[in-house]
Structure formats: C-alpha cells, structure tokens
Amino acid sequence: MSTEISIKDAAKQLNISEQRVRTLCRQGELESRKFGNSWIINAESIDKYGLRTAHMVAEDHPAYNVNEKCKKPIALSFFSGAMGLDLGIEKSGFDVRLACEVDKYCRQTIALNKPDTALLTDINKYSANEVRLAAGLGKDEEIDLIMGGPPCQAFSTAGKRKGLNDERGNVFLKYIDLALELRPKYFVIENVRGLLSCPMEHRPHEKRGDDYPELGLDELKGGALNFIINRLENSGYSYSFNLYNSANFGTPQIRERVIIICSRDGVKPPYLVPTHSEFGSDGLQKWNTVKKAISNLTSHDHLTFPEKRLKYYRMLSAGQNWKNLPIETQKEAMGKSFYSGGGKTGFLRRLGWDKPSPTLVTHPAMPATDLAHPVEDRPLSVQEYKRIQEFPDSWDLAGPIIQQYKQVGNAVPISMGNAVGKLIMNLLKGNEIPSFNNFKYSRYKNTSDKEWKEQFSKQVLKHKESTEQKELGFG
Structure with missing residues (x-):
C-alpha cells in the first residue's frame, strides 16, 4: 500500500506553500484524494513531481532491489545523460545496474524513470571499489559491460579543440582508467566525429609556420585518439571503432558518432551490424523517415x-x-x-x-x-x-x-545503443556475427580503425621526414 502524507508535509518536502500544494492536487499534478476539507497525497507522487520540476534533488544512492537471481549480463553506465545509450543496451538484454551523471536535470530524469538504478555523480569522486559497492557487486563478481560517452565538447569540431588537456578531456581519461581497473569483459566509448582528428595537444594556428618549431606527435590530427588506443593496447584490450550513422540502425535521423568497442579477450570485435541502408541495399530495410516517427x-x-x-x-x-x-x-x-x-x-x-x-x-x-x-x-x-x-x-x-x-x-539514439548491445550480447554468447564488407557506415571516408591507422601512420611518416629535413637545414 502506498504511503500518504498531509498537505503540510508535502509543502515542506517541495519547499512551496500549502496553497500551491492544494492547487496541484486540484489540477491532478499530484496523485491525491480528498479527506474532509483537506487532501491526502501519495508520497511517491510527491517525489516524482519534485524531481520533474527540480523542487527536489536527485541524491546519490546505491542500486535498490537488486535481483541476485537475475541472469542478465551486468552493465554499468557513465556519463549517462538522459539514458539513451542505456535504454538501447537494456533493450538488448542487459541489466543496467548503475548510472553516473553530473548534470542536475539528467540526474533527475534518471531518478524519475529508473529509481532502482544506482546513481552516482562526478566520476572523479569514485574508486573502482566504490563503483562496485554502489552497483551491488561483489569484489570478484564479473562486469560484462561498461559504457559511456565522455563529454563531447573537448573533441567537438565546433569547439576550441583543446583535446585531452581540456579539463573535460581529463574526465575522458578518468573513464578509461576506471574501466580498465574494473576489467569488464567489454567496454564502450562513444564520442563525436571530432575525436578522429582531435590532437592530444592543441597549438593555436598563429603559433605555427616557419618561425615556430615543427608540430610534435601529440599535436598532430588524431593525436588524442592515438593516445587512447595506445593505452588500450598496453592494457591488453583489443578494440575496433568506426564512425556510425544512426540511420543505418533504424533511427529516423542522420546522426554520426564514433563508437569504440573494447574487448578484454584480446580478439578484435567486429563492427556493428546494420539493419537499414539508405536505399535498401544489402538486403536491409530502407532508412526510417520523419513522417513515420512523428506524424501521429x-x-x-x-x-x-x-x-x-x-x-x-x-x-x-x-x-x-x-x-x-x-x-x-x-x-x-x-x-x-x-x-x-x-x-x-x-x-x-x-x-x-x-x-x-x-x-x-x-x-x-x-x-x-x-x-x-x-x-x-x-x-x-x-x-x-x-x-x-x-x-x-x-x-x-x-x-x-x-x-x-x-x-x-545530446542523447545516443536508442537504436544505435541497441545495435551496440546486440553485438556485445552475441559476442558474450559466442554467436556468429554477420559482416557487411564495404558497407557505407557514414558519410565520411577513412573512419574505420584500419583506415584511420593507415592515415595516421602516413601523417607520422610525413611529420618525421619534415622534421629531419629541418634538422638538416633543408626546411
């Protein structure tokens, strides 16, 4: 039976007047019933209203009602936002035990919709052991998947491109370090297209040219991603990445994101499996449309x-x-x-x-x-x-x-998240993954890990030759 509280207690919880609470009851904004000349209010309704309108704060808390008999693979989410990636992963069969998000309104959205999911704030505040404890996991209990989209701004093509020296870039590295310490079977990094070309260190354009030293390796395009994949390789994790258009997975939207899938077993993961293509090629469905999505x-x-x-x-x-x-x-x-x-x-x-x-x-x-x-x-x-x-x-x-x-x-489309979840679920089960050779995953060229590494190697070689020429006085 639901707990009921008085007008006075509801006003105190929401930090509003008793008259305002009565108005919300009459308008049906709060689940309530008349009791004599006053109102009795459902306590859960107070919580939902308070979170939705920001009258209440979504506090950190551990996972509630953990079902230890649940046999679903366990996933932990960081930089969860409004939970688009999480919902897609959950749809594919994972138990998303924990969400970590610093934004006030996103935290309230998480608490409204997933009250039993553990909720943490700033990733920098937590150790691997504290994350395990919050998710209701034992010291040696396996984590099947960790996923997250570290802040886009440091890598965005529209930003100042400070790269990993940006404070938000450091949060990116914290995420990788935490994931490697937790040692999940798989972990996923989602980010904007700018990650493919972002330098590790950004040198302003006015400090480049003949009067300045040659750019260092960390200042080359793609230096940040090169640093990240070297970190993965040194940890023993294999990886694959590509720039994926969400329309190829059923989303009625052209939205391209880099997705890096990392595997603890050292075997390179395959690319995501498309379900749609622009014109229905490869035996797939045609892209979904705006009309189909919103017309009703x-x-x-x-x-x-x-x-x-x-x-x-x-x-x-x-x-x-x-x-x-x-x-x-x-x-x-x-x-x-x-x-x-x-x-x-x-x-x-x-x-x-x-x-x-x-x-x-x-x-x-x-x-x-x-x-x-x-x-x-x-x-x-x-x-x-x-x-x-x-x-x-x-x-x-x-x-x-x-x-x-x-x-x-800012969210990841649900179908894109579901494509990630399905791929990893099939890898966990040892199922065969179909491949689509030469499939056009995005509008851009050289976006897969193989193509990207070839291009970056050419850039490094050119940089080395240019540096040697300058040292010999031919620059």
Missing part, C-alpha cells in the same frame, strides 16, 4: 520562432530552407550571413517528411540550426525530439523545456 503525435510542448523568422517559414514547404526563397528574399532573410561562406543549410530549415531528420541539436530554434516542423510554423516539439531519438513517449524529462530539449538532443 497530437500533444506538443515546444518553443516558438520570432515573428521575423515566421514570415519566411510561411513561404517554405517541407524539406526546404532559405535557399528555396526568391533571391532578394534570401538576402533580406539572411542579412550579412548571405555573403558568408559555408553551406548554411541550418538556416530557416524545415524537415522533410520522407527522409530521416538531420542531427537533433540542443536547441531547435537557434538561427543557424533551426529544426522546424515540416508543415507547422514552429520548431520541433519535445515530444517529436523524443520520437526521433526513439525515447518511449512515457519517458519523463525533468526540468524546464530548454533543459528537456538539451537532454534529448
């Missing part, structure tokens, strides 16, 4: 465009952007941006119905990265974001609407 939604919470932008949106049809306006209207709409370089395809952009969405961003109404509904004069709603990233409609998101967009926009 009826309830929407969304931001709005300013009227000066709506003026132009009313001239555009599904799948169009500013380039489809008359030339003089383009100049008027774009202002100085009209004359700048780049494709600028994110300006005044309506999604097309019959293809996947472009990559969801953390804010759908910023001028250079608009994500407008195909026909309605508004940005995509939070509910549409969830559908495109494949979150369940019932998945509660904590915090104000901007934070909800951010949580979903």
Whole structure:
C-alpha cells in the first residue's frame, strides 16, 4: 500500500506553500484524494513531481532491489545523460545496474524513470571499489559491460579543440582508467566525429609556420585518439571503432558518432551490424523517415520562432530552407550571413517528411540550426525530439523545456545503443556475427580503425621526414 502524507508535509518536502500544494492536487499534478476539507497525497507522487520540476534533488544512492537471481549480463553506465545509450543496451538484454551523471536535470530524469538504478555523480569522486559497492557487486563478481560517452565538447569540431588537456578531456581519461581497473569483459566509448582528428595537444594556428618549431606527435590530427588506443593496447584490450550513422540502425535521423568497442579477450570485435541502408541495399530495410516517427503525435510542448523568422517559414514547404526563397528574399532573410561562406543549410530549415531528420541539436530554434516542423510554423516539439531519438513517449524529462530539449538532443539514439548491445550480447554468447564488407557506415571516408591507422601512420611518416629535413637545414 502506498504511503500518504498531509498537505503540510508535502509543502515542506517541495519547499512551496500549502496553497500551491492544494492547487496541484486540484489540477491532478499530484496523485491525491480528498479527506474532509483537506487532501491526502501519495508520497511517491510527491517525489516524482519534485524531481520533474527540480523542487527536489536527485541524491546519490546505491542500486535498490537488486535481483541476485537475475541472469542478465551486468552493465554499468557513465556519463549517462538522459539514458539513451542505456535504454538501447537494456533493450538488448542487459541489466543496467548503475548510472553516473553530473548534470542536475539528467540526474533527475534518471531518478524519475529508473529509481532502482544506482546513481552516482562526478566520476572523479569514485574508486573502482566504490563503483562496485554502489552497483551491488561483489569484489570478484564479473562486469560484462561498461559504457559511456565522455563529454563531447573537448573533441567537438565546433569547439576550441583543446583535446585531452581540456579539463573535460581529463574526465575522458578518468573513464578509461576506471574501466580498465574494473576489467569488464567489454567496454564502450562513444564520442563525436571530432575525436578522429582531435590532437592530444592543441597549438593555436598563429603559433605555427616557419618561425615556430615543427608540430610534435601529440599535436598532430588524431593525436588524442592515438593516445587512447595506445593505452588500450598496453592494457591488453583489443578494440575496433568506426564512425556510425544512426540511420543505418533504424533511427529516423542522420546522426554520426564514433563508437569504440573494447574487448578484454584480446580478439578484435567486429563492427556493428546494420539493419537499414539508405536505399535498401544489402538486403536491409530502407532508412526510417520523419513522417513515420512523428506524424501521429497530437500533444506538443515546444518553443516558438520570432515573428521575423515566421514570415519566411510561411513561404517554405517541407524539406526546404532559405535557399528555396526568391533571391532578394534570401538576402533580406539572411542579412550579412548571405555573403558568408559555408553551406548554411541550418538556416530557416524545415524537415522533410520522407527522409530521416538531420542531427537533433540542443536547441531547435537557434538561427543557424533551426529544426522546424515540416508543415507547422514552429520548431520541433519535445515530444517529436523524443520520437526521433526513439525515447518511449512515457519517458519523463525533468526540468524546464530548454533543459528537456538539451537532454534529448545530446542523447545516443536508442537504436544505435541497441545495435551496440546486440553485438556485445552475441559476442558474450559466442554467436556468429554477420559482416557487411564495404558497407557505407557514414558519410565520411577513412573512419574505420584500419583506415584511420593507415592515415595516421602516413601523417607520422610525413611529420618525421619534415622534421629531419629541418634538422638538416633543408626546411
């Protein structure tokens, strides 16, 4: 039987007035019942409301109700965000015992939806033993999988590219060190495309050239990833990586992420198994579309465009952007941006119905990265974001609407997470993994581990020759 509490106790827990609690009861925001002239409130309902609206803090806690008879492989999650990767891994048959996340609103989302999952905050605060204890694991109990997407910003192609010397880059290394100490059978690193070219150390462009020393190995493109894979090799873990487009796994979205799969047994893991392809080649299904994902939604919470932008949106049809306006209207709409370089395809952009969405961003109404509904004069709603990233409609998101967009926009699509989980589950079971030779996993070239290493070796050789030439006075 659920615990019930009074108006006074509910107001104290939520740090709001008793009158506000009564209003929430009348509006149905809190699960409650009338008792005489007052209300009796379901205590669990108070917790859910408090987490969703940020009136309550999601505290660290160990895993609850651990079922020791559960035979599912055990997974631990770090940098969990809104749990997109976790849900995909869970869907493939894993027991996700622990989530580690520092962001306040993501922590509340985790607590709302997975209250029994252990919740930790800053990864730097925990030892391997403390992680085991929080997840309800014995000292010698095997961990089947550790997964995580360390902060993207340090490696993002849009950032300042400070690499692993960025404070967030150090968190990246903490994750690898912790995973290697915990020694799971497999662990996964998920990151942005910029990881493929990010240097270990970034030298500003104004300090390069004939008047400055030659770039060091750590300053070469890809130096950070080279450092990471050397660390893996020295630990005895094998690995494979590629840049994967989530549309190839059923997500109605073009979203490309680097996924590194590391194996304790020293055998190189195969690449992820695609389920879809752009035109249905290789005997696979065609990519999923925006229409299939969002067309039957009826309830929407969304931001709005300013009227000066709506003026132009009313001239555009599904799948169009500013380039489809008359030339003089383009100049008027774009202002100085009209004359700048780049494709600028994110300006005044309506999604097309019959293809996947472009990559969801953390804010759908910023001028250079608009994500407008195909026909309605508004940005995509939070509910549409969830559908495109494949979150369940019932998945509660904590915090104000901007934070909800951010949580979903930063997430790993569920189908991509599921592809990772299925691959590792099959490896654990010793099942045969189908291979797709020459499959186009992304829009870019030289993104697999084999191709990347060949390109990096050529760069190192060229660097060595250039350095030798300078030392001999021929530079």
